[in-house]
Amino acid sequence: MGRAPCCEKNGLKKGPWTPEEDQKLIDYIHQNGYGNWRTLPKNAGLQRCGKSCRLRWTNYLRPDIKRGRFAFEEEEAIIQLHSILGNKWSAIAARLPGRTDNEIKNYWNTHIRKRLLRMGIDPVTHSPRLDLLDLSSILGSSLYNSSQMNLSRLLGVQPLVNPEILRLASSLLSSNRENPNFLAQNVQENQMSRDVLQSTELPPLVQPNNQFDQTPIPEIPNCVPFSSETQLMGQNMEQFSSDFTNFSSQNCQLNEWQSNGMASNLTQDYGPVSDYGYFESDQSIMDPPPSENSNFQSHDSNNFSFASVFSNLSTPASSPTPLNSSSTYFNSSSIATEDERESYCSNMMLKFEMPEMFGVSEFM
DNA sequence: AATTTCCCCAACCGCGAAGTT
DNA sequence: TAACTTCGCGGTTGGGGAAAT
Numbered sequence: 001m002g003r004a005p006c007c008e009k010n011g012l013k014k015g016p017w018t019p020e021e022d023q024k025l026i027d028y029i030h031q032n033g034y035g036n037w038r039t040l041p042k043n044a045g046l047q048r049c050g051k052s053c054r055l056r057w058t059n060y061l062r063p064d065i066k067r068g069r070f071a072f073e074e075e076e077a078i079i080q081l082h083s084i085l086g087n088k089w090s091a092i093a094a095r096l097p098g099r100t101d102n103e104i105k106n107y108w109n110t111h112i113r114k115r116l117l118r119m120g121i122d123p124v125t126h127s128p129r130l131d132l133l134d135l136s137s138i139l140g141s142s143l144y145n146s147s148q149m150n151l152s153r154l155l156g157v158q159p160l161v162n163p164e165i166l167r168l169a170s171s172l173l174s175s176n177r178e179n180p181n182f183l184a185q186n187v188q189e190n191q192m193s194r195d196v197l198q199s200t201e202l203p204p205l206v207q208p209n210n211q212f213d214q215t216p217i218p219e220i221p222n223c224v225p226f227s228s229e230t231q232l233m234g235q236n237m238e239q240f241s242s243d244f245t246n247f248s249s250q251n252c253q254l255n256e257w258q259s260n261g262m263a264s265n266l267t268q269d270y271g272p273v274s275d276y277g278y279f280e281s282d283q284s285i286m287d288p289p290p291s292e293n294s295n296f297q298s299h300d301s302n303n304f305s306f307a308s309v310f311s312n313l314s315t316p317a318s319s320p321t322p323l324n325s326s327s328t329y330f331n332s333s334s335i336a337t338e339d340e341r342e343s344y345c346s347n348m349m350l351k352f353e354m355p356e357m358f359g360v361s362e363f364m
Numbered sequence: 365a366a367t368t369t370c371c372c373c374a375a376c377c378g379c380g381a382a383g384t385t
Numbered sequence: 386t387a388a389c390t391t392c393g394c395g396g397t398t399g400g401g402g403a404a405a406t
Contacts, residue, residue, distance in 0.1 A: 016374070016400085038391065054392080055375065090394060101394075106373050 013047045017056055021046060025053055026061055059102045066098030070107055078104060079112060083126040 013021075028044035034057065037050030046053060059065075070078070074096055081092045089101035089108075096104065108123075116123040 014376075036391080050391085051377090051393095052375075058393090059374075087395065102374075105395075110372055 011047060012049050012052075014052070017060075021048070022056070022061060025057060029057065029061075055102075059100045062100075064098055065100065070099075070111075074099065075107075075112065078108060079116075079126075082108065082112075082123075086124075 024044050024046055028040065032043070034040060034054075037054045040046075040050055041048045041053050044053070048056075077096060078092060081095060085091050087105075089105040093099050093101040093104050113123045116126075120129050121127070122129045
């Protein structure tokens with residue numbers, strides 16, 4: 001395929017946009033809509049290339065753009081989505097209403113990525129950086145001898161460490177001991193899962209309420225392939241989930257979560273996930289018979305799972321509790337400072353005890 | 365107060381996919 | 386089917402503000 005000739009350099013302005021230029025672009029699009037970016041700047045009286053106009057519009061001037069700090073749940077969603085989609089910023093942005101791919105990309109590179117690195121988590125694989133952490137000696141010696149032992153403390157890992165990630169680290173290590181090739185297999189498997197998932201379009205979380213957005217909204221499929229996390233966890237996931245469900249209902253002290261309404265909020269909007277092959281994007285769309293094997297039950301505030309994040313994400317546009325609802329997570333605002341986020345998550349992790357039922361010992 | 369360093373993010377660039385002729 | 390055009394994505398850059406010295 002021939003490459004498009006780059007926009008004519010001669011006479012075209014580059015660099016920051018002036019308020020006047022912004023207004024011209026806005027006015028033109030308000031009157032004519034957008035479509036042909038190639039001819040738009042000329043028609044709008046702008047000395048810019050179409051590419052620059054499109055970028056300015058989509059990343060800055062669009063009326064439905066949400067500015068300002070990322071909310072905690074947005075950040076969490078980005079991490080979870082990135083673990084599945086990788087650097088597919090546009091795909092991630094499609095599930096975060098009001099956020100642009102550029103904004104998410106920047107936020108990832110400047111905040112989240114660095115924080116994950118500080119926590120000893122590889123931001124690419126979302127797995128603990130085993131090269132930095134001598135986990136085997138730690139985990140092997142003391143962890144499952146003490147039900148009160150906190151893995152995050154052991155790892156010296158700070159906030160935002162998903163318990164599943166921690167579990168992955170331990171299972172990887174134990175499996176690697178038994179089978180030296182396990183790690184390589186897991187990585188390969190993980191990659192395959194991503195390839196599969198990336199070829200499948202995720203439904204948008206919230207359909208844009210934007211009169212100027214002429215992009216056709218893809219139909220929300222009945223169910224969304226959710227193989228990645230499952231395969232990421234490998235065969236042990238099923239056992240883990242079973243254990244974890246029991247563990248959650250009996251022992252998990254998610255006081256913070258419950259007192260903040262987080263746990264219930266995270267789980268209330270999704271239905272049972274059968275065989276981990278799918279998770280529902282909208283209960284009203286698909287209503288499969290409850291499975292005996294469903295381990296992520298809805299309306300069970302004691303459950304905390306991967307699906308929790310996606311359940312939150314999957315809140316339909318008509319949901320009374322949108323992503324940025326003030327009713328979620330934090331009472332008055334979901335926005336928290338960097339320190340607050342770390343502190344909050346850290347507290348959560350410290351309260352998240354590691355009883356036998358967590359199943360870590362099973363993999364030792 | 366002046367200078368340097370660091371960090372953020374808006375904008376650019378190059379490429380590939382998709383659409384059109 | 387090939388050539389061409391348009392669009393969108395992801396990686397990268399550099400200007401400018403904030404923080405540190």
